[in-house]
Amino acid sequence: MKKTLLSLLVACSTSAMAAQSYEFGVTLQGYDGSATSSVSYGGQIARHALHNSLKKVAGKGDQAQMNTYLSSTEAGRVILDPVSKDGFPVKQSKIDELSSGKDLLSSAYDGVITGWPGNPTGQELLEQLVDAAAKTKAGYDPVNGYDYVQLISKFAMGAVFYNKAVNHYLEEKLEADQHPNNEAYKPGTAYTGKEHVWDEAFGYFGAPANGLSLSAKEVVQITKQNPEVFAKADANGDGVVDLKSEMAFAHAYYAASVDASAGTNYFHTIMQAFVDGRQLISDAKGKALTDAQRTELKEYAAVIATAWQQVIAEAAFKYAGSVYADLEKIAVIEEAHGDVSKAYRNYVKHWGELKGFALALEAAGRDLGNAQAGLDRLIGFSPVLFGDAQVVALDGKGGFVQANAGPMQEYKLNMIKVQNLLAQSFALEAKLNDKTAGMSDVLEQLNAAAQSAEND
C-alpha cells in the first residue's frame, strides 16, 4: 500500500514537472554566468522577421529592399512585419534586437529544385524569384501567371525554416559527435550543444513558447495580431508581445490554421514533441546523451518532421482546391461575358500559394518518391493561362517560354489529381477545400495497390 502511494506521488510529481511551456533552466555543467534560461533561438526569430518583412516589400517590387531582407546582413534593418498595432504592441522594431548579422538566403536549401524551369538550387530560385518580382508591378505577372509575393513567401518558408530544422538540426545535428550535450554550444554560452540545436529547430517552427496552453484558433489570431488575444499572447504580462517567444510565425501559424479549420492536431503534436524532446535533453543535466536518449530524441524529431511535412502538404492541398474553384468561377464569368480580371488575379494568387508550398516540400532533402515528379508534372511551371498556354521552360536569357497545354479548364483535373496525390503520399487528415469528393478515403479502403495475383 505504502509503495503504491509512493509511486503515485512520484508519478504525480513527475507529471507536474513535465514542461508545459518551452522554458528550460541552465543545465550546462561548470556554467558560472548569471543566465537562468538555457533557451535561445533569437537568430531563428530574426529570420522569421526577415521573411515577414520580405513578403511586405515583395509586393512593392523594389529589388534593393527585397535584397535587404533576403541576402543582406547589414545593421539597422527595420522590421516591417509584425509591427505594433492598436491593442497589440510588439517589443522589437529592428532585426538587430532579435539577432544581428542574419540573412535568409545563406540558410536556404542548396539542393536542386526540380519543380522550377532550369532546375535551380533552392538558393538560386529565391534569388531568381526576387529578380523577377522586381520586374513586375507589385509582384504580379499576369502574362506568365505568377504572384511573386506568394511564390517567394511560401517557398522561402520551406527552403529556410523547414529545411534548416528538419534537414539540419533534427537530422545530422542529433548525432553524438555533433554539438554534444556535455559541452557548451560555444565558449561562454549558457546552453549545451544539444540544447541549442533543439532550440534552433524549435525557433524555425515559429510557435510561441506557451503554445501548449493556447488553442489553435488563438495561435492563428496571435499571428493576425488580434487585440482580443493580446492577453493570451503576452505570456509574461509585460505589456508587449516579445517576438522572441510570444509571437506565432510561418508554419506554426499554418499548422494552427489547418487545425482551427479542420479539427486536426498538427500544431499541438509538433509543439508537444518539441517540448518533450527539450525536456529529455534538460533531464540529462548537462551530461552527454546516451545512445538510448538520442534514439528517443530522434523519435520526437521524426514526429516533428512528419507532421511538419503534412502541414505543408495540407496547405498545398487546400490551395489546389482554391485553384480548382477559381477555374470554375472563370468559366462562369466567361460564359456570361463578364470581367474575369479579378477572378484571374485570385487564380494566379492561389496557384502561387499552391506552387510555393509544393516547392517547399522539395526543399528539405527528403525523399518524396513518386510524389515529387507527380507534383511537378501536374502543377507544371505555371498555371494554364488564357489561350491554353503554360510556361514550359526558360529561354537562353532566362525568360519564360510558353507552349500549348490543352484547354485551361482541363487544368481542374490536374488539381483533383494533385489533391489525391498529396492526400495519399502524405497521409493527410484535414484535406481542406477537397475537390475530390472524398476520393482518397475510398481509395485507402479499397487498398488499391494489392499485388497478389489471386484466382477465385
Place this chain on the structure above:
Amino acid sequence: MLESYLTWLMEELATAGSSLLDLRKRVSLWYLLSAVGFAFVVFYWRYGKHGWQRLLPYVSPKVWLSRSSRTDVGLWLCNRLLLALLIPKTLTHALWISGLYYYWQKQGLTPLGLGWSTTWVMVLFTFCYVIADDFSRFFTHWCLHKVPMLWAFHQVHHSALVLTPFTVFRTHPVEGVLFFMRSLCVQSVMVSVFLVLFPNQVSLWQIYGVLVTTFLFNVLGANLRHSMVVLSYGPRIEKWLISPAQHQIHHSTDVAHYDRNFGVLLAIWDRLFKTWLPGNDQQTLKFGTGRAIDRTGVIGHWWIPMMDCADVIRHGVAKRCRNLKKRLTIREP
C-alpha cells in the same frame, strides 16, 4: 546494386509472408482456422460426432507436401516478384478514378442531392460495389474459359491435382495482370460515379478494415473452395451462393463438369449463363487438366501457357488465311 536488389527481394517476400496474418488476404491464418471451425460445426450438425473426420483432408501431409501443392506456393512467391515489376504500385487507380470523376461531371452528371445519410450511402455503395465486383469476376472467369487464348493462361489454375487454400495463388502472371485490369475497371467506374452522385459520402462498409462481404465470405470457409474437404451449402442456398463443393466441381476433370460454376460469391450469374451445377457432400472428384502441365513446376507453368497461346494465335491466323483463300477462289470466274 546487388545489395539493393536483395533488399527489394527480401521486402517483397516478407510482404508476401505477411499475408498469413493480414485479414485482407484469404490465406490469413485467421481465415484458415475459421474455415475449419465453420466446417466442423456444419459437419457435426449433419453427421454427428464422426463428422469431424471429413475435415482430415484439410491437414493431410500427403496433400500439402505433394508436388502440386509445392507448385502453388512456388507460383505465389515467384508471381509476387514478377508482378511487383509488371504492375505499377501506386496511384494507377487514383489517376483513373480522378479522370473518370472529372469526365462524368463534364458529361453533365451531378450530385443527386437526395439528403441521404452517410450510412445509407455507405450501404448502397457497398451493395452496388459487391454486385459489380462479383459479376466482373464471374464474367472474367467465364471469358478465361471460353476464349482459347485466355484459357491457355487460365489452365495454370486448373492444373492443380490437389486443392489447398494456396491454390488461390496458382495463377499465370498474364492472368494476374488481367485481374488487376478487371479490378481497375470496376473500382474506377463504381467509385467515380458514386463520388459524383454522393460527394464526400462514399465509403465501404468494412469489418476490421475488410469489406464486409469479403470478411464474411472468408470467415465462413472461403478457403474450403480450394481444399480436399467437400462441403455443400445444400440445394436451396447453393442457388444463391457458390459453395466450396460447387467450386470443386468447377475444378473437376469430369467432362460433365467442364465450364460449370464460374461464380465467386453469388450463384445467380451461373444460373443466368446456364452454367450452374449443385454440389453435394458425397461427391468424389478428380482434379487437373489431364495435360503435361499438371506435372510441371513453376517454370513449366509460366512457359507452357505462352507456347499454347502462340499456338492458338498461329492456328487462328492459319485458319483466317485458309478462309480468305477459299473466298478468293470462289470469287474467281
